[in-house]
Amino acid sequence: MIVSTQRDTALTRNQSLVLEALADAKGPLTAYAILDQLRDRGMRAPPQVYRALDKLVADGMVHRLESINAFVVCQLPDCGSRETMIFAICSDCSQVTEIRDGGVGDRFQAVAEQAAFSVHKSIVELRGRCAHCRAS
Amino acid sequence: MIVSTQRDTALTRNQSLVLEALADAKGPLTAYAILDQLRDRGMRAPPQVYRALDKLVADGMVHRLESINAFVVCQLPDCGSRETMIFAICSDCSQVTEIRDGGVGDRFQAVAEQAAFSVHKSIVELRGRCAHCRAS
């Protein structure tokens, strides 16, 4: 039921539907899972979902998890910035914790500089087990 | 803690072919690109390539790049360990530089601990431009 976006133009219907699906989900969803979930609200084909996701990701309201081909709603404020985020993805329950850590980004810049590489975007995904799954 | 790899066992024919293809390539290759390249040497279907890749990745001789669904031959010694590697992937020419940096892994452990998350594997992929592409 989250609708408010500080950053940009108002969301279109499809964008709102996709964002709502992700916000209501307990964890990340694949594009096709979103599609299945929204079929009875008019979503019919992959491009509709992917186009909505493109916009939401560009605005920092949703993040793509590269290692599991899935999408998760942003958990932190001000993710439109280009700052490095760390995603801790539980291999058991697939729940995601989003962590902001400025130091990591600085470190990447430093090591990349040694390799004469200019960093535009950093992808950091930690695979492991969350506290809940370790306890059970 | 189990750290044994099958590195000392000889590679099978398909494994050798796939490793050779990746070693000869000037950048990462997708599984299907490898398949196409090896058709005239007997490779016929995706499972053959993926099974070879599974073994080479498990042994640390090849790395999977999650953000581009491609594979690259290891550029550093002793990658069978669980140490964190950083992959700098040029968005222009797709060439990859593999960087070892122990500090980053320690940092991940620290921030994950704050979130009660136990890290098993770290994925770090930097997207940007290599020196050569920036110059041209």
Add this chain to the structure above:
DNA sequence: AGGGACATTATGTTATAACATAACTTGTGA
């Protein structure tokens, strides 16, 4: 103001490309 002409943006639809694995069969050597 009102109404076309045009551009722009969002959406819908079909088809297919690209990536990955399940399931089964066959060969091969200890």
Add this chain to the structure above:
DNA sequence: TCACAAGTTATGTTATAACATAATGTCCCT
């Protein structure tokens, strides 16, 4: 004959190309 590598077929999963239509905005002319 048992295990395992390899081969084969089919299918599942993720993502985009290509084209068509609808909705919206913007301009100019009357």
